[in-house]
Amino acid sequence: MKMEDSQKLDRIVRYPELETRFGRCKKSIMRHSAIGKLPRLVRDGKIVGMLESEVAAYFERLREQPVH
Numbered sequence: 001m002k003m004e005d006s007q008k009l010d011r012i013v014r015y016p017e018l019e020t021r022f023g024r025c026k027k028s029i030m031r032h033s034a035i036g037k038l039p040r041l042v043r044d045g046k047i048v049g050m051l052e053s054e055v056a057a058y059f060e061r062l063r064e065q066p067v068h
Helices: 003-009 015-022 026-034 052-064
Strands: 012-014 042-044 047-051
Touching (some): 012 052, 015 026
């Protein structure tokens, strides 16, 4: 992977976009992140969100799980 690609993946995805991607409200995202069901939340100054690479890895793990 090129350096530019990894930098793009590590941007912080903020709550409005997280709500769309996960289909959950902000409080639900916070709660599920705190118990480890969703990727951890990170803070950079006043910005709170999840790293793009961790969100991508989460959805990749979901795709790999067998369907019952």
